Amino acid sequence: MEFRQISADERPEVMYPLQAYAFEASPSPEEALERYRSRMRYFTSGVGLVAEEGGAALACASALPMRQNVRGEVRDMAGVASVASHPSARRRGLVRELLTRLLRQMRDQGCPVSALYPFRPGFYARFGYVGIPRVRKARFTPEGLAELLRRDLPGSVTRSPMREAFPAYEALTHRLLRERHGFAVFDEVRGAEFREDPFWLAVARSGDEVVGAVRYRITEFGGELLASNLFATGPLGRALLLRYLARHVDQVSHVEVFLGADEIPDLWATEMEVTTTGRLASPGSNAPMVRVLDLPALAGTPVGAGGLTVEVADDELIGGVWRLGADDGRLTVQRGGGTPAATLTAAGLSALVYGVLDPVEVVLRGLGTLGAPAVEALGTLFPRRIPYMFAEF
Numbered sequence: 001m002e003f004r005q006i007s008a009d010e011r012p013e014v015m016y017p018l019q020a021y022a023f024e025a026s027p028s029p030e031e032a033l034e035r036y037r038s039r040m041r042y043f044t045s046g047v048g049l050v051a052e053e054g055g056a057a058l059a060c061a062s063a064l065p066m067r068q069n070v071r072g073e074v075r076d077m078a079g080v081a082s083v084a085s086h087p088s089a090r091r092r093g094l095v096r097e098l099l100t101r102l103l104r105q106m107r108d109q110g111c112p113v114s115a116l117y118p119f120r121p122g123f124y125a126r127f128g129y130v131g132i133p134r135v136r137k138a139r140f141t142p143e144g145l146a147e148l149l150r151r152d153l154p155g156s157v158t159r160s161p162m163r164e165a166f167p168a169y170e171a172l173t174h175r176l177l178r179e180r181h182g183f184a185v186f187d188e189v190r191g192a193e194f195r196e197d198p199f200w201l202a203v204a205r206s207g208d209e210v211v212g213a214v215r216y217r218i219t220e221f222g223g224e225l226l227a228s229n230l231f232a233t234g235p236l237g238r239a240l241l242l243r244y245l246a247r248h249v250d251q252v253s254h255v256e257v258f259l260g261a262d263e264i265p266d267l268w269a270t271e272m273e274v275t276t277t278g279r280l281a282s283p284g285s286n287a288p289m290v291r292v293l294d295l296p297a298l299a300g301t302p303v304g305a306g307g308l309t310v311e312v313a314d315d316e317l318i319g320g321v322w323r324l325g326a327d328d329g330r331l332t333v334q335r336g337g338g339t340p341a342a343t344l345t346a347a348g349l350s351a352l353v354y355g356v357l358d359p360v361e362v363v364l365r366g367l368g369t370l371g372a373p374a375v376e377a378l379g380t381l382f383p384r385r386i387p388y389m390f391a392e393f
Contacts, residue, residue: 078106112297128346133261134287144272145246182387212237260388355385
């Protein structure tokens with residue numbers, strides 16, 4: 001068995017057959033390979049690993065260089081994707097070996113955190129990943145936003161093809177990257193493909209400032225307006241975009257938009273009927289998962305107060321005894337530090353860092369052993385937060 005890194009040019013012939021069988025309709029149409037090959041210029045900065053036997057690829061995994069906001073600090077992130085194996089090679093430990101090598105390599109290349117969308121969460125939980133909220137979908141009729149049409153808002157919305165308005169969209173997502181916990185974006189190489197998306201882009205401005213944007217398409221007259229994530233820097237940007245959507249009342253029957261888990265569509269208007277869903281299902285519709293790859297590299301992350309010594313058990317990347325503390329609201333990390341007051345798994349520590357579980361939930365989920373003082377100390381050091389990771393890969 002040989003494990004090696006491949007280039008983007010090799011991916012269509014080496015990785016694509018495994019990916020296509022695992023994640024697409026099968027057999028794939030002949031033109032699918034050509035479409036895949038034409039996209040490889042957007043993957044040249046990624047890392048692709050394969051396991052080969054007798055010259056044939058049996059399993060693969062890749063990572064995309066990304067950036068993510070972790071509690072207010074932007075960090076390099078490894079977006080793990082394209083994890084697949086040939087049916088005859090499954091349950092031989094090949095994917096485990098590939099992931100172990102991939103995560104180690106991405107950490108050594110400067111990524112202190114990682115994220116992925118699992119085919120089965122329990123599989124990746126064994127690698128130290130923990131779930132974070134999936135984006136929600138809000139579905140409503142434009143009539144429900146009619147009151148916004150009567151509001152005199154200090155701003156306007158323009159509509160352009162995605163290609164023309166991409167610079168405004170990119171600038172807004174990078175602003176939100178700096179402002180929203182959990183927000184993640186691709187690097188310039190991978191992100192450039194979204195310039196070609198066949199969508200309209202509605203951009204909300206107040207003066208010269210971009211305060212919101214949403215990508216969308218309309219299925220047909222009397223059909224649906226299907227939007228991706230509703231991005232806004234605050235209430236004004238959201239209201240401007242919603243008022244724009246309300247203007248489609250005589251064109252579409254329903255509107256669908258994706259939102260962060262902390263959005264509350266119920267409060268957008270007085271008489272609005274809205275259904276908000278966050279469906280999870282295996283395989284194919286699971287929430288993203290995250291983990292810490294390099295704990296010392298997270299020093300300086302905004303946190304609460306206090307500190308204690310913890311042991312991270314049985315993890316190659318962040319295992320050991322660590323003294324975690326806060327210096328003027330910023331995380332401090334030192335190896336060692338005396339007798340641990342708590343024992344955590346890598347997933348348990350990652351859950352605290354990302355703010356998705358409080359210390360009691362970490363215990364209840366079997367992700368750590370904590371006494372009452374440690375529960376209080378970790379809860380103070382890592383207050384709960386709701387991450388919003390809109391990027392899918």
